[in-house]
Amino acid sequence: MNITKRFELQRKKVLEKVFTKKRLIDTWRKIVKKQMRSLDINDIHDYYDFNYNIETIAEHIKYEIIEGRFQTDKPLIYKLEKKFGICRHLMIPTPKDALVFQVLIDYIIEQGLEQPSKKAFFSRDRHDLKLPHQHDTSDYTWREKWKSFQKQIFKFSETYPYLVVTDVTNYFDNIGLKELRHIVSGYVRVEEVILDLLFKMIEELSWKPDYLPYSYKGLPTINLEAIRFLAHIMLFELDEYLKKDANDNFVRWMDDINIGCNDKMEAKKFLGSMNDILKSRGLALNLAKTNIYSQDEVKYHFLVDENLFINEIEKKIKNNSLTKNDRQQINILFRKHLKNVSSQNWDKVTKRFFTIAGKIKAENFIKYAKELFISRPNFRQHILYFLSNFNFTKKIIDTIYSLYHNVEFYDDLTLFILTKFLVDYKIPNNNKGQIFINSLKGRYINEQTNKFGFYCNLWFYGKYGEDNELLTLIENNRDIWIKDSFLSRQVIATLPRVYFFKKDYVDNLLEEQIANGFPNSAFVAKNIKNLILRISLDKKINSYLFNEVYKNGKQYPFYKFLIFMAMISNNPNKDQLIEKIKNYISDEWYLYHIMKLEK
Numbered sequence: 313m314n315i316t317k318r319f320e321l322q323r324k325k326v327l328e329k330v331f332t333k334k335r336l337i338d339t340w341r342k343i344v345k346k347q348m349r350s351l352d353i354n355d356i357h358d359y360y361d362f363n364y365n366i367e368t369i370a371e372h373i374k375y376e377i378i379e380g381r382f383q384t385d386k387p388l389i390y391k392l393e394k395k396f397g398i399c400r401h402l403m404i405p406t407p408k409d410a411l412v413f414q415v416l417i418d419y420i421i422e423q424g425l426e427q428p429s430k431k432a433f434f435s436r437d438r439h440d441l442k443l444p445h446q447h448d449t450s451d452y453t454w455r456e457k458w459k460s461f462q463k464q465i466f467k468f469s470e471t472y473p474y475l476v477v478t479d480v481t482n483y484f485d486n487i488g489l490k491e492l493r494h495i496v497s498g499y500v501r502v503e504e505v506i507l508d509l510l511f512k513m514i515e516e517l518s519w520k521p522d523y524l525p526y527s528y529k530g531l532p533t534i535n536l537e538a539i540r541f542l543a544h545i546m547l548f549e550l551d552e553y554l555k556k557d558a559n560d561n562f563v564r565w566m567d568d569i570n571i572g573c574n575d576k577m578e579a580k581k582f583l584g585s586m587n588d589i590l591k592s593r594g595l596a597l598n599l600a601k602t603n604i605y606s607q608d609e610v611k612y613h614f615l616v617d618e619n620l621f622i623n624e625i626e627k628k629i630k631n632n633s634l635t636k637n638d639r640q641q642i643n644i645l646f647r648k649h650l651k652n653v654s655s656q657n658w659d660k661v662t663k664r665f666f667t668i669a670g671k672i673k674a675e676n677f678i679k680y681a682k683e684l685f686i687s688r689p690n691f692r693q694h695i696l697y698f699l700s701n702f703n704f705t706k707k708i709i710d711t712i713y714s715l716y717h718n719v720e721f722y723d724d725l726t727l728f729i730l731t732k733f734l735v736d737y738k739i740p741n742n743n744k745g746q747i748f749i750n751s752l753k754g755r756y757i758n759e760q761t762n763k764f765g766f767y768c769n770l771w772f773y774g775k776y777g778e779d780n781e782l783l784t785l786i787e788n789n790r791d792i793w794i795k796d797s798f799l800s801r802q803v804i805a806t807l808p809r810v811y812f813f814k815k816d817y818v819d820n821l822l823e824e825q826i827a828n829g830f831p832n833s834a835f836v837a838k839n840i841k842n843l844i845l846r847i848s849l850d851k852k853i854n855s856y857l858f859n860e861v862y863k864n865g866k867q868y869p870f871y872k873f874l875i876f877m878a879m880i881s882n883n884p885n886k887d888q889l890i891e892k893i894k895n896y897i898s899d900e901w902y903l904y905h906i907m908k909l910e911k
């Protein structure tokens with residue numbers, strides 16, 4: 313970026329104040345690290361290179377920004393099926409960009425941003441920075457906020473004869489960035505350079521295919537709090553109007569808006585004024601999802617009775633007081649619920665049913681899993697969470713096999729969540745487990761030639777493949793991954809699995825990536841090489857690999873297993889470390905690969 317004397321005289325001082333090394337390190341450790349690790353698409357190295365070297369990286373980021381050299385990296389773009397094969401394009405930024413974005417948003421909040429009403433919510437990640445919508449406690453998770461949101465709706469249904477239900481048409485895609493900047497500036501005084509950098513990053517992170525020019529419209533669909541917060545601010549003007557004219561008798565979750573009304577005339581007045589406000593900012597209410605419900609209709613569409621019942625069941629599960637009769641009632645009510653598919657909140661409540669069914673291991677729900685997984689893409693992660701609660705039985709084997717061979721992959725995420733489920737799931741390394749794994753290999757081979765299919769193969773063969781199978785996968789598909797920054801990084805992250813099988817090959821590939829690879833793959837290659845050359849464990853590595861939570865049988869993560877494999881490569885205390893890790897790893901496939909090193 314070219315700079316002028318203006319940058320030296322005005323802008324640099326502001327950036328030096330905001331982007332301190334301490335702030336960058338603290339923001340990574342308290343917020344962004346967890347955000348990046350919880351995104352839909354996981355990094356096989358767990359961003360461990362970034363986390364382990366955060367002090368050095370923070371200094372580098374600070375230097376780039378203060379010297380006017382900061383550039384946003386190309387994000388990873390993947391597809392998520394919504395319905396009928398129609399997909400949404402989502403982005404995952406690099407850790408560096410996610411960190412800078414979060415620091416900018418935190419600084420804007422700290423300047424005294426005031427939210428017009430406490431009745432507006434959005435999903436946020438847990439940390440100790442109080443946002444304008446937040447109540448007195450900092451431990452106000454999105455689940456608690458969602459329950460508060462639901463309670464407000466139930467309260468309206470009891471207090472008011474009518475409830476307005478509406479949302480904004482294609483909200484994220486239609487947000488005008490010039491309008492958003494005006495709104496942010498109107499609610500908080502913040503230096504121009506902060507907004508310039510923020511909106512520069514938004515532009516560079518947005519999806520722009522086919523060399524098309526940037527439209528200055530639409531927030532990038534990134535599942536990070538910083539992006540969600542900007543979308544939340546965009547509707548502050550609406551909150552201000554509803555607080556005054558509706559006497560604050562409304563509740564908003566992002567762009568889902570509900571208003572308690574005395575009659576239909578009042579409801580229509582609110583809707584008309586809301587739409588005018590939105591239209592002035594280039595947005596509009598979604599008429600297809602706008603309704604004025606009576607009290608009985610609210611009870612039906614929001615499934616009030618079912619939600620209250622599930623709330624009570626959740627309390628009993630937590631208190632370990634669930635009875636046989638409660639289990640029977642869950643089954644009866646769920647069968648009845650399946651018939652109410654036309655209710656507005658049917659999807660949300662169905663997910664809640666599957667969540668409690670998983671917690672109590674209700675096997676009779678398994679028969680519904682296959683059909684819902686295939687027909688409703690938005691249920692897939694919840695159904696896999698439900699199945700993860702069961703042991704490896706014939707019924708589970710048949711269900712998983714059926715999901716793999718009957719679902720159609722229109723998006724990038726479905727195969728990955730199936731693969732991640734399989735890798736996280738404890739499958740015995742015996743005849744039954746091996747037959748099951750071998751039965752899936754053909755499905756994976758068919759997916760190797762596309763980007764995300766190859767990525768999923770790395771996970772699958774990284775755990776369940778023999779050394780030669782994983783190496784063959786990498787070598788045969790070199791033309792796919794060598795040209796892609798994300799895939800190169802993932803390949804390098806799996807190399808510790810085959811280090812003892814072909815040391816020279818791994819060493820040469822690491823050196824090749826360090827010298828000529830993409831920055832992301834080069835960085836992880838350097839980190840793995842440093843781990844391989846280590847002869848002792850420092851405090852950071854020790855606490856990462858030997859966390860007490862895994863001693864009680866909790867599944868040891870795939871990425872930690874790979875980092876452990878790198879750590880023992882040249883360690884003189886290899887045998888002692890292997891004996892130690894056996895107290896933390898109970899998965900038979902991981903132990904199988906580790907035990908080979910003792911021979």
